[in-house]
Amino acid sequence: ETGVTQTPRHLVMGMTNKKSLKCEQHLGHNAMYWYKQSAKKPLELMFVYNFKEQTENNSVPSRFSPECPNSSHLFLHLHTLQPEDSALYLCASSQDFSSSNPQGNTIYFGEGSWLTVV
């Protein structure tokens, strides 16, 4: 148990569907992340939130829409996805960027949501 919980663990959706991935962290962190892990590419950072504010959008297509209502929850809304978007989507959290604690860089990952787009 890493303290970062993702649901659902598995999702199959059609290209015209709208679905959402949910992430919740119980670590008292203030920064949250979405990463994409696919077989053909290294782990890719998608979005970063710090104190609920988005600080990074790594050129992610608009069919992926993140939402961070508070420091403990992060969503990834999915709409009109393509088959090549099938991957493992990992949520993560860490201490906020303003921390001078050397452990502030430690990122804790959830177990991921396996997404298949058909």
Next chain:
Amino acid sequence: QQQVKQSPQSLIVQKGGISIINCAYENTAFDYFPWYQQFPGKGPALLIAIRPDVSEKKEGRFTISFNKSAKQFSLHIMDSQPGDSATYFCAASMSKAAGNKLTFGGGTRVLVKP
């Protein structure tokens, strides 16, 4: 500039042997180098990390060696055990840069044979 190159892609080692995974980076502004371990069906978990002010860090059977001039760092798994079979990712980031963004290597799948 942001790439981290990891090798080999896969590694098979006998129980009790040494597993060695290498990473190289280009961006000299990177100052934090963690290694993550990922078991099938799980998310990556921090294994060990190093900063450039030291050349080596050891935690149990896991050792990071860091060569700042060569811009390379490596993970050594001593006395490898079947339970070490996993995918290992090196990563790098700039701790002072806003965003705490990790750049990951491509991963190395390690199989330890009993």
